[in-house]
Every structure is written in C-alpha cells, then in structure tokens.
Amino acid sequence: MTAAAASRPAFADTLLNALGPDSVLTAPDAIAPWLADWRGIYRGNAQAVVRPRTAAEVATCLALCSAERAPVVPRGGNTGLCGAATPDSRAQNVILSLDRMKAIRAIDTVANTLVAEAGCILGDLQRAAADAGRLLPLSLAAEDSCQLGGNLATNAGGVNVVRYGMARDLVLGIEAVLPNGEIFEGLRPLRKDNTGYDLKQLLIGSEGTLGVITAASLRLYAATPERQVVVAAVNDAGHALSLFELIYAKCGPRLQAFEYFTDACVDLLLEQVPTARFPFGARYPAYVLIELADTADAAALEALLEQVIGAALEAERCVDAVVSSSLAQINEMWALREEISEAQRADGPHLKHDVSLPIESIPTFLETVEPRVRRLCPDVRPIVFGHFGDGNLHYNLSRPLGSPRDFFQHEGEALTAEVLDEVMRYGGSISAEHGIGQLKREYFAKYKSPLEQRLMREIKAVFDPAGIMNPGKIF
Ligand SMILES: Cc1cc2nc3c(=O)[nH]c(=O)nc-3n(C[C@H](O)[C@H](O)[C@H](O)COP(=O)(O)OP(=O)(O)OC[C@H]3O[C@@H](n4cnc5c(N)ncnc54)[C@H](O)[C@@H]3O)c2cc1C
Incomplete structure (x- = not known):
C-alpha cells in the first residue's frame, strides 16, 4: 500500500472502488483548488471530489454517501456569490x-x-441555441464560467429577466438524482402538465440542498438579432422609474433589459477599469441602460427607440441619452454596466446586498436607506446598480476612502442590518437572485416568516431525510 492510500479515509476508497480513479480525486493537493469560493471568502474541507460522467454515476455516488451519512456539496462553475x-x-x-x-x-x-x-x-448553451437560430435568454456576466446545474440550483436571474423571467421560467423539465440515489425522471419537455405538485420547481433554487440536478429541458425563443442599446442619464431613481413606465408602454416585449447604475459606479469604473468608456461629455446623478431587441426589421426598431427616447427627453424623464451606432458600441455600453462588480472587487473588500423591492418603492427606498447607513458610517460609499426593471438592486457598500481593508469586519454586520431592515420595511426580499448559501443564512432565519421556514425544513426532510445534501446552506 502507498503512503497516500494508507492516509486516505476508508470511505474515499469506497468511492474510488465504485467509480474509478479517473472520477474521484482524493490527494490533498488535487482537492485543494475545490475548497474555496469564487470571492475567496469561504474555505472548507473535503475527503474527495467526485466527477461523474452520467446520472447513473451520480446515483452511485449519492447512494454510497447516504449509506455513509457523508455530506455532499454539489458543485457547478463555482461562480455563486453566497458560498x-x-x-x-x-x-x-x-x-x-x-x-x-x-x-x-x-x-x-x-x-x-x-x-x-x-x-x-x-455560454456554450447560448451559442448552441444561436447556431440553431434560437435564443436561450438566460444571460449573466458569469455566463462563460457558470453551469446550467448551478444556474437552476440558484434560480439565476441576470439581464433579460424583464422580458423572459428567471431561470425557473425557462425550465420545462428536470432530471435529478435524489440523495438516496433514486433518479427523478422529470425531463418531459411539456409546456402543459397539470398533474399535481410541480416537483421540479422545488429543485430549482434549492441550492443543492434537495438533490443533484443532472439535466434539464429548457424553453428556447426566437432569436432577436436586431439590437438597439441606449444609455440614458437621469436625475434620480424616480425619473428612472417613470422612464421604465414609458419604455415598457411603448416597446412592450421588445424591452430586453433595463439596468440602472449611479454616478458613484462610474467613478469606480473609471478608476479601476482602464478599458471602460463613458459615453457622455458630462456627468449626471444616475444612468439607465436600455436594450431593445427584435427578430427582424432593424430600421423599425431604431425608429421606435429614437421616438421613445425623444419623448422621454421632451417629458424630462431623462436628461441626456446616447444611442448605440455599432455592435462595438453596444458592447462598450454593456461593459459599463457589467464591469461594476469587477471595479468594486478591484477597489477592495465591500458589502454586497442583492435585494429585491416592489419596483415602485425603489426611489423611496433609496431615499430612506442612505441616511440609515450614513448615520452609522458617514463616509461609506453606496455603489448602487442593478436590474431595475425587475425591482432588483445591488445596494453595495464600499469602504470609506482611506479606511483599512478590514473596515467591514467591524462595521459590516450593523450596516447590513440597516439595509436589510429597510428592504423588509418595503415588503422586499433580502436575496433577489444570488440565493442564501452560507452568506445570508442568519438573515434568512431573521427575516423569512416562521411558517415558510418550517415548510421548507419539512420539504427538505422529505427529499433528504439523512440531511446529507449541502448541509449548512440556506438553513
Ligand atoms: C461576475 C459575476 C456576475 C454574476 N451575475 C449574476 C447575475 O446577474 N444574476 C445571477 O442570478 N447571478 C449572478 N452571479 C452569480 C452566479 O453566477 C449564479 O448564481 C450562477 O447561477 C451560479 O452557477 P454556478 O454553476 O457557478 O454554481 P455554483 O457556484 O457552483 O453553485 C451554486 C449553488 O448551486 C448548487 N449546485 C451547483 N450545481 C448543482 C447541480 N447540478 N445540482 C444541484 N445543485 C447544484 C451548489 O451546491 C450551490 O449551492 C454572478 C456571479 C459572478 C461571479
């Protein structure tokens, strides 16, 4: 017996024997890269990483783990933001x-x-759909790293929710393996199936706590190759809201994205992202990026956008606007919005609050939350952006200029409590699209109603009576 084999836990040997050395990593240096999250906030431990090739192999692994009571952590692209x-x-x-x-x-x-x-x-799925002349509309900045299973387990949102809904709205069927190794054969691609409880929807958004998703059938849409993007400058979120109302009324289903970011985001972008191109000659309090898309007739789409932005400027719903004139400019405009997370990361440790609000409450929420956080910390920098059209804000806080990198270790909890209390006051949600994971577990316990928590625990016990699936997440 080699020294590595002698030091290996007996159960890792069981997995190796059942699935083969090609599918099971046990050496500490092979496992090490799998133990931390994307943001480098969390780090854990494991006896093995199992990389099955089929649903049957997933079933073998889970049945063995169930018998052993070994905790199982499903892993997709590891781009999740909640650990x-x-x-x-x-x-x-x-x-x-x-x-x-x-x-x-x-x-x-x-x-x-x-x-x-x-x-x-x-991203590979989007390209495969495009090659077939169709659109898979789920789209987020991490799309070239995240995996379909992770997208469904987190019920990902992204930039096209205003038109196509969240990940769960795109799913027709799911194949999954339950913790005891049974395969849930729910891959039916039916649009209509009213036969009792919709079990696949329980697996979507369950963050790996109920079972392992192995495949899914998804809805595709007609491709929308004609795209028009405009960045409009607004005086405040109230004007962004009235602009949204106008654009939706005039453009209806052609409205593909309606994103918001404040001027503080632009400051950070210009400081931290050398490739960022700001399209205006002057600075304004906030901006919205609007994308319209259609299956055909570029000229009609362009005319519609010009007409509606003209009406918005005239009614002072926005104060300035730049319309894209090429694909390169569309990409530059989108980079402005999508690089904000990267700019904030480069600026150093910060607090993320991915929250959801009734859309009409966003302007008042922004007015009332800022004094609350400033009362605690006058110089904190709110970096506010998000999928405004879905009522989803990233109300992030960057540390005061010149403060130490560990600033939020002392102040973070109190600041987060202020933000989330205020979100709940408006009937919002403490997690719009990133999930709960381990990051928001205590807030889930605090803010989710006792009845909902109890029902969720009971559902968890039905799927996973031994409690092996992703312990310590959500609950
Ligand atoms: C730059 C950046 C931008 C982002 N933008 C957005 C955005 O706009 N909208 C948004 O919603 N999210 C966004 N995210 C978050 C993240 O990309 C999504 O949550 C994504 O859906 C996670 O997918 P993943 O494959 O990386 O999952 P992972 O991070 O690997 O896992 C996430 C969760 O899913 C579980 N899981 C993974 N695969 C399976 C499976 N097959 N079966 C069961 N459970 C599974 C894991 O156990 C874990 O609980 C962003 C992240 C980054 C880094």
Missing part, C-alpha cells in the same frame, strides 16, 4: 462536481426546446 458551493470545515465532505456532464442531448426548433446536461457552461 453555497463551498463545503464546511468537516473532513468528511464529498464535493460532487458536474463539470464532466457536458452533453447537449437535443435541440428541437419545432418544439423550441433544448435538453442539456447540468455541467454545460451557460
């Missing part, structure tokens, strides 16, 4: 990565469906 794919500190954890389940099983341009395995990278 949900990072194991806790116990050495018994098994990380189950879907990264080798990458097959696109079918694309049907009559039924407009795509069936793919959980380890497919989202």
